Structures are given as structure tokens and as C-alpha cells.
Amino acid sequence: MPKTPSPEAHTFYVDTRFQRLARRPGGVPREVALESAQNNIDQSKPEFESWLDAELQNLATVVRNAEAGMAESGWLEDVGFRSRQLRDLGTTMGFVLLTFVANNLCEILDATPAGHASDMETITCHLDALFLARQEQYRHMRLEEVPELTKGLRLVKETVSISPDVAPK
Amino acid sequence: MANTPINLRDLVILVADPSPYLCMLVHGILRGFGANKLLEVRHSFGVLETLVGQKIDILLCDSRLPPHGGLQLTRAIRRNTENENRTMPILIMSSDTREATITGARDVGANMVLAKPLSPASIYDRLAWVAFHPRQFIDTETYFGPDRRFKIEGYAGGVGRRKGDKVVEVAEEVGPTLAQDDIDSLFSASRTG
Numbered sequence: 001m002p003k004t005p006s007p008e009a010h011t012f013y014v015d016t017r018f019q020r021l022a023r024r025p026g027g028v029p030r031e032v033a034l035e036s037a038q039n040n041i042d043q044s045k046p047e048f049e050s051w052l053d054a055e056l057q058n059l060a061t062v063v064r065n066a067e068a069g070m071a072e073s074g075w076l077e078d079v080g081f082r083s084r085q086l087r088d089l090g091t092t093m094g095f096v097l098l099t100f101v102a103n104n105l106c107e108i109l110d111a112t113p114a115g116h117a118s119d120m121e122t123i124t125c126h127l128d129a130l131f132l133a134r135q136e137q138y139r140h141m142r143l144e145e146v147p148e149l150t151k152g153l154r155l156v157k158e159t160v161s162i163s164p165d166v167a168p169k
Numbered sequence: 170m171a172n173t174p175i176n177l178r179d180l181v182i183l184v185a186d187p188s189p190y191l192c193m194l195v196h197g198i199l200r201g202f203g204a205n206k207l208l209e210v211r212h213s214f215g216v217l218e219t220l221v222g223q224k225i226d227i228l229l230c231d232s233r234l235p236p237h238g239g240l241q242l243t244r245a246i247r248r249n250t251e252n253e254n255r256t257m258p259i260l261i262m263s264s265d266t267r268e269a270t271i272t273g274a275r276d277v278g279a280n281m282v283l284a285k286p287l288s289p290a291s292i293y294d295r296l297a298w299v300a301f302h303p304r305q306f307i308d309t310e311t312y313f314g315p316d317r318r319f320k321i322e323g324y325a326g327g328v329g330r331r332k333g334d335k336v337v338e339v340a341e342e343v344g345p346t347l348a349q350d351d352i353d354s355l356f357s358a359s360r361t362g
Contacts (some may be wrong), residue, residue: 011316014256016224018180022300027174030204030293033223037201044197052204065187084233085188087264091286092194099286103264 046095055082056130069155079123080109085137086130092110097133097149099139101126106162124166127149129153175297177204180225184209185216185239186231186262191287195229195267198289202296211235218275220246220254227299229283232263232270239263247278247313255307255313256297262287278314280304 028036061080065071072078083105090099105126127151132138143150182204184195192209199207208225209215212235219225228246230239239261249255261274264285274282281295304315307339 011305012308013303013305015303016226016256016258017224018258019300020179020301021180021226022175022296024176024178026178027176029174029295033174033202033293034289035201037198037293040197040201041194041289044194048190081187084264085190088188088191088285088287089194092288108266 007101026037043095043134049158052086052095052098052134054095055086056134058082059130060127063120063123067124076109080106083109083126090133095133097138097143098130100130100135100143101153104157105130110156111161119160124155125156126153173201173297173301177202177296179206180204180226181206181207181208182227182229183216183219185211185242186211186229187211187233187235188231191231191354195287195292198287198292200361201289202293203239213239214240219243220252225254225257227258229260229262229295232261232265232274240273240279243274243279244277252313260295260299264337273300273320275310275317289357 011057043056059079062071062075062078062082066075087099087102087106090096090102105123108126117166138146176292178201182199184192184199186195189209189211191209192327196209208219210219214235214236216230218226222349228244233241234242236237242280243259243261246252246257246259247255258280259278260281260283261286262283263274264271266282266284271282280299283291283295307314307316
């Protein structure tokens, strides 16, 4: 049986300023635009690496304080925020493995219900993996080139997700 | 579409993401595309304040923008009848590109989803799509935003839900059309340029 049509919807076209101006002559051709954007990314890579080193140290400090029982409230959210940053930036800046490790950790943290304790061992092993991924020899590696690392971390994620203390995702 | 240049000069582009470094990265990419008026904010309050103060031409917004999230923010922008920016293009940036997330973004009125990690190619292509493929806006009791139907494949049950919908007989394709894979790629994860 066909569905009953819903109340009338008002439909209209909007010629937004974005569309009007973006269609003007004189735009940057795609190839030129991509090359220019990539040049900007490449130029920012030295600065990114400094930022990355600082971020990893900050993350390590937060985790170590938590291990020592000296964590501030909200430390886990801090870990989550920093991990998401690393995940979001890694691949774009040439650190594919970094994104993989950070993403794995993000998924574990997101799957942990609020109020449940997080497994410190899981977090610290990911932290070690992030430092590993930061090293120059791992920088351009594809995931299939480090199967032990990737499989191991995926297994950790699966194990954590079926733990009786953690609700499944 | 792929070869048509887009002109971003003098367009006011607002990037909303909690990560200052990511905002800087996106600005660098957009400057490479020729953009020269770039703003950034870290949270949804910043977006709302900016929208009150000035005209924004396009918003790139993280799906987890604190404290409300990018989807809730998008819904609020679309539902605010007082704001002149309510029809501006909104692109949601998200690392979660599961179908539920894509559908959620679409259903709050976002134009497109940009998969994180971002690539210059994915950003350029989506901006070009928004520029050169305008969609009509739909205003109902429950939805305000761009038409969520990209490709008419016929209606479930043979009858559309809108009053103006007619019975659609979908003919065989006889010429070049945008392949479903191409449409899907505009929404699905694209982690490489």
C-alpha cells in the first residue's frame, strides 16, 4: 500500500553567495589548487613534527600521572581529545601509521561506557605504539608492512570490547 | 565538474574544529585553493556568535565540535528562521563515516560530509560539487535544508511522500550520468587525496 503523502513541503532554490562567487571566472584549476594546497601542507611539516613531539609528550605526561594515581579529573577526556587530534592530522601530514594507532585508541575510548574504568595497559600500549609510529623509519610505512603491530592493536581493541567490564560497541 | 575551477576569493569561510592545528591545516589547504577570508572557532558557541555578527558563505564543521556536536549545531542553524546564514552550505568533517553518521548529517541539513583525515582533493571536490550542483531547499515541519534526494530511483511503494510528487517511471539510462559510486564517494570515507 502506498504511503500517504505527508503535508506539503515548501521547496525553493537558493542561489547562495557561495555558489555565485565560486562559479566566477578566474578560479584556481583543480590541479593547480591541489598542488598549491599540498605545497602548503609540505611547508608546514617541520612545524607539525615539533607540534607532534610536544603533543606526544603531553599525552605521555597525562597517562603517567594517571598511572601514578595523580591524574586530574577529566584526564580520560584529555586523552580522547589528543588522540582524536593525532588521528585527524596524521595521514594528512604523512603519518599513516600514527592515524591508525590513534584511531584504534579512539575507538576503544569511545566504546568504553561513561563511568567505566579504562584499562591503563591498553592506553599505555597505544601510547608506546604512537611513539613508535612517530619514528622516521615508520613514517611512510603502510599498514600491511607492520602486520604484527596492526594485528596486535586490533586484537587489543576486540579484546577490550568483549571484556565483561566493558559493554560491546 | 572535476575540471571546472572554483573561485574562493573573497568568500568568507568559517572552519569550526576543536583542534587549533587542524584549523591551521584546513586554512592552509583553502589558501592553496585561493581562499583569502578564513575564520576559525573552537566550539559551537563560537559558530553561533560568528553567525550573528557577520555573513558567512560556507561552514566546515567538525562532527564532534564541543559542546553540542556538529550535527546538533547544523540542525540549530537550519531551524533558525531569524538568521540569514541558515541556507549557507555546511560541510561536516568527521572521522566516522558509517552510513548512520552520513545519514544523520544529511538529515540535519548538512550538504556534505568530509572524511577525516582530510585530503586536499576531497575538500576541493566537495566544494566544487556544492558550487556547481545546487540543490533545492526543502522546508517542512521537521526538516529544513538541501534536498536529501540526490538521485531519483523511484519512490518506495510507487508514490512519493510529498504532495507535489508524481508517480515516477524510471527509464533506462541512455547517457552519461553520475555513477552511484561517484555519488557514494562524495559521502563515503576518502582518506587519500
